[in-house]
Amino acid sequence: MPEGPTIKEFREQWIEFIHELQDKICEALEKVDGKAKFMEEKWERAEGGGGKTRVIANGNVFEKGGVNTSVVFGEVTDVMRKQLKIEGDEWFACGLSLVIHPSNPFVPTVHCNYRYFELYKNKEVVDRWFGGGTDLTPYYLFEEDAIHFHQTYKDACDKFDKTFYPLFKTECDDYFVNTHRNNERRGIGGIFYDHQKPNKERDLDFWMDFSNECGYAFIDAYIPIVEKRNAASFTKENKHWQEIRRGRYVEFNLVHDRGTIFGLKTNGRTESILMSLPPTVRFEYNYQPEKGTEEDKLLQVCLEPRQWIEISDLGN
């Protein structure tokens, strides 16, 4: 990996951001849970680098979850060349990935991921890009929660570029899709972006600041929803529906999610990758909620994503 001062400086700045974000998010989640603490496992990768996997389980609020970071690097392999369509001889990647599965079916599951990738050839940076996003997977639809979640990310995006939110909201709706389930989305979306390359107009610092803004927006976007919904009492039927929907989460992650499949097929750390899977899950043949029920309302919004926020001020 190239050690030139400017290259190294930015990389280290990014690593520091990712680790601080991990600390702050874990702190906020532990606080709202009030009982469970994250357990940390550090791991190393034979080919270079490693990670800090932090998992939480059986809390007051959170049944299972993980907030993981990794700083990994190595030689470009044939599999990478083919699957990622990249040319180069060395690479570096660092990111944070979290999935949180609450116990109460009225509290949504949430996922977020912020990452940075560098590609080198003969010790020079030949390519680099940023990716990230956060998406919400409720089991019951509370429109005000969906609006709050999307508004938080729209506000974060708008500070940088008013075209971002509508663009990244659509990318999110288009990515988290169970194509084998009539294009059902896994939830009500959020934002998602990938392969954002710095240029003269939007340089490294721009993307650093943007990632920072979106990364920390997670706390404002998600924690108030947890606080608002966690006290709600729920029935066996609500839990049953949550477990059915968690089945869809498993299907998306194992059948469609590029990162999960790439990780599992290229000797990634399985336990860290699969921390995203829900704790208890149910698969039933041809389960369909009754029309007009709260369960059906959620299903319909997954089938037809909505615009939660007015974007009429675009371009102003």
Added chain:
Amino acid sequence: MPEGPTIKEFREQWIEFIHELQDKICEALEKVDGKAKFMEEKWERAEGGGGKTRVIANGNVFEKGGVNTSVVFGEVTDVMRKQLKIEGDEWFACGLSLVIHPSNPFVPTVHCNYRYFELYKNKEVVDRWFGGGTDLTPYYLFEEDAIHFHQTYKDACDKFDKTFYPLFKTECDDYFVNTHRNNERRGIGGIFYDHQKPNKERDLDFWMDFSNECGYAFIDAYIPIVEKRNAASFTKENKHWQEIRRGRYVEFNLVHDRGTIFGLKTNGRTESILMSLPPTVRFEYNYQPEKGTEEDKLLQVCLEPRQWIEISDLGN
């Protein structure tokens, strides 16, 4: 699809075999369950053909299961040309696929699949092959059950060719593997074969008879194990372990199983394909059974497949 008399005759003979096998297997499973009945759903495929999906749920023995048949045909698409590496303009496929998930963790899960494929060009058969197999996924290891299961398939194979059992047993061990889990097998195997093309030595009738023998062997291989184990009482901990292992079943089917992934990505009938998923499943971070326990014993046999049967008489 070509309608020439010999071609049509064999196809119809195969379809008849598959439907009779479905009836007989469902009958045997209903009898041993004593409570639940299969519910049938007929479906049609826009591009040609259809199927009979038969599912069972919440029985005395069987928590969830399906015994499905399909008779499908159509034009060779670009996806098929690429993924199946075939050349031709039309195809036909007919098979039976079953997965049975018992409630009691001492009764193993079982899968079997027998199928026949024809490829045409200008209304002539240009290729055809047979595939099939049956594999057992216990949650606790009873060596005598593993031996009985393998012996039944060895006996079936030996009637046709003494090289088959060792070959197809190894193919089975090599196919049902969670490569992302340190090459853990999903169970204790059985037999598996694919792309078996008729030739002068082993003609269409040979493979028809062999499929017949193996297809019906399911009843002798599996039902006695159910009868022997279903009365055993079990604890919450046994059920917990079963649900953890069912998680591995989900991982294999969604990440590695060629048929499942191909079906889901090419507009197959999702509910029929995913009837294979277990009813209740658990995913826990880095769950490891204690060394020396019954749970660990099962895990070890999945990591290191055994030869259950002496095959010293090979070639005699």
